[in-house]
Amino acid sequence: MSFKKITEQDSNYDHLEKMNTKELLTNINNEDKKVSDAVQEVIPQIENLVDKILLKLKGGGRLFYMGAGTSGRLGILDASECPPTFGVSPDIVVGIIAGGDKAIRDAVEFAEDSINQGWEDLKGYQISEKDVVIGIAASGTTPYVIGALKSCNDNNILTASISCNPNSPLSNTAKYPIDVIVGPEFVTGSSRMKAGTAQKLILNMISTATMIKLGHVKGNKMVDMQLSNDKLVARGLKMIMSELNIQETEAKKLLLEHGSVRKAIESYAHQ
Structure with a gap:
């Protein structure tokens, strides 16, 4: 050829x-x-x-x-x-x-x-x-x-x-x-x-x-994304609220404490 x-x-x-x-x-x-x-x-x-x-x-x-x-x-x-x-x-x-x-x-x-x-x-x-x-x-x-x-x-x-x-x-x-x-x-x-x-x-x-x-997505969400701006933080909060069925105040507290969506969700699950 x-x-x-x-x-x-x-x-x-x-x-x-x-x-x-x-x-x-x-x-x-x-x-x-x-x-x-x-x-x-x-x-x-x-x-x-x-x-x-x-x-x-x-x-x-x-x-x-x-x-x-x-x-x-x-x-x-x-x-x-x-x-x-x-x-x-x-x-x-x-x-x-x-x-x-x-x-x-x-x-x-x-x-x-x-x-x-x-x-x-x-x-x-x-x-x-x-x-x-x-x-x-x-x-x-x-x-x-x-x-x-x-x-x-x-x-x-x-x-x-x-x-x-x-x-x-x-x-x-x-x-x-x-x-x-x-x-x-x-x-x-x-x-x-x-x-x-x-x-x-x-x-x-x-x-x-x-x-x-490699496990960097959960469901269809970017749970390991870097929270490098307000838009991504807001997206992360929505993910946590949806996954855990909690209010924004509690989701924000978890996100601030753990710094990532995945860690926030995992920590809540182990409470």
């Missing part, structure tokens, strides 16, 4: 500059509707990967996301939301982007072209066989990510990938590849659009399913 960059193929639409605003938005939305179906097609691969990640994290390992540009930023976004949402240490899910923190906001020229730098960046985290590394690249050709995964394979570290082209160099490097085929972009080659949306959906699925299976 030959490798074709579907992400670089011509858009299904032309003369975009001649479309009115409604036409532009409607056509973008029509393309976006295809993303969910494409993700549904790869649920078996995502399921297999989540089960592997779960075993590694239960054994004291960590989950690393690696990417460049949009893909790197999406990994960092998902990783950064795990501590406030699920109350886990920021060391458990880590996002790494080619070019370092500066690249989160500004493009760092040629950062993604180094075949060796990705592995060097991982070594800064004392990467080991306990860990999992997911390479993210819409094209599936980013040297920074491919090089990192090759070195991980050489060191018996579990590797996975998320790409939007079938049979890509990245997919052929990862032990657990996920190829989500969303088709050409509305603006030719602009993989921050459908490809980026698909990657974000899959990252959400991976981290959320993993954290639920």
Whole structure:
């Protein structure tokens, strides 16, 4: 099977500059509707990967996301939301982007072209066989990510990938590849659009399913979330009141005393 960059193929639409605003938005939305179906097609691969990640994290390992540009930023976004949402240490899910923190906001020229730098960046985290590394690249050709995964394979570290082209160099490097085929972009080659949306959906699925299976959700509530602002404190109070069938005054007292929804509920249950 030959490798074709579907992400670089011509858009299904032309003369975009001649479309009115409604036409532009409607056509973008029509393309976006295809993303969910494409993700549904790869649920078996995502399921297999989540089960592997779960075993590694239960054994004291960590989950690393690696990417460049949009893909790197999406990994960092998902990783950064795990501590406030699920109350886990920021060391458990880590996002790494080619070019370092500066690249989160500004493009760092040629950062993604180094075949060796990705592995060097991982070594800064004392990467080991306990860990999992997911390479993210819409094209599936980013040297920074491919090089990192090759070195991980050489060191018996579990590797996975998320790409939007079938049979890509990245997919052929990862032990657990996920190829989500969303088709050409509305603006030719602009993989921050459908490809980026698909990657974000899959990252959400991976981290959320993993954290639920690690026990950080009770019922359907984020009982381990960090109470870092008034909105989240209010949400925590509602959870406690609903779970324990108590009034707000008592719920607030429990929350202040224990500092987390889970601990508040558990302490009440043991009274």
